[in-house]
Amino acid sequence: MSTIKLLFLFTFFSSLILGYGDGISGKYPIVVSTWPFVEAVRAAWRAVDAGFSAVDAVVEGCSACEDLRCDGTVGPGGSPDENGETTIDALIMNGVTMEIGAVAAMRYVKDGIRAARLVMEHTKHTLLVGEKASAFAIAMGLPGPSNLSSTESIEMWNKWKENGCQPNFWKNVIPLNGCGPYRPKSANGFSEGGYSKANLMGVIESRSSHFGLHSHDTISMAVIDKMGHVAVGTSTNGATFKIPGRVGDGPIAGSSSYADDGVGACGATGDGDIMMRFLPCYQVVESMRLGMEPKLAAKDAISRIARKFPDFVGAVVAVNKNGVHAGACHGWTFQYSVRTLEMEDVEVFTVLP
């Protein structure tokens, strides 16, 4: 047997015994998540440390965040839309098979990441939306239909109505009296219905008011398991006071998260309406495939967005197959959480814009 073959066999078997996916790094397993969602990372860590797969760990982690209603922006009870309703966007991706399951604007079912997994594992589709996603999830055994509103979300919505439905996500429209219904504004500033310019009320606050500097908006989690397999997941209840039917970046593969077993993974958070136009996580993973270190890949993806939308608020976190992780952000200070074998507990990293 040639030396090269012997070396290959040694590397292969030692990687299995030591739990290193590629025989080079001693950094598996690893869990990385947006924001200081420490309990979510602990839940994922318990799963992956016990030998469960990266997909299992992502589900455990994101599901813990949904149950805890992390920051009111994950799971039920937060981010009411213009009708006061909470809906769920979620995605899971298996970096081994490149299979994806996702649900968007899902009503009445709180378990976003579990619903996404059911789509991935029991259908040949990638994305189910709205009430049809809810019906699918319930038929497949998830609890529901449930009211996803909470006292807090209803209170938030009532205050927004009292404030003339400001801020909102409309532009170039004329509302009847602050709130809708809205009509498109014509080029001369008048609608066909003849509302005057004095009635114009579009978005009067910047987009960052929807993605507050102090409110985190999404869990995006990447896991590399003991076998070196990679998975990612995202769960969010989206943007506060969104127009009903709006879907954010959460269930869009390559935008909120992306994974490739041979390369690594990425998770994103922030203004999904802007971010999904750039598929930042696809960009990060592809840059890492070409040899970029996670830090540079993350910075590059964020700066591509910032060049076109200097006011956007968002961040990405990247991890490569060697367990090297890094984040980059724009418009806010970003934090992400990590757990590895070398850490006694979850550690939180801070990234300045």
Ligand code: GLY
């Ligand atoms: N990043 C969450 C959203 O925009 O819906």
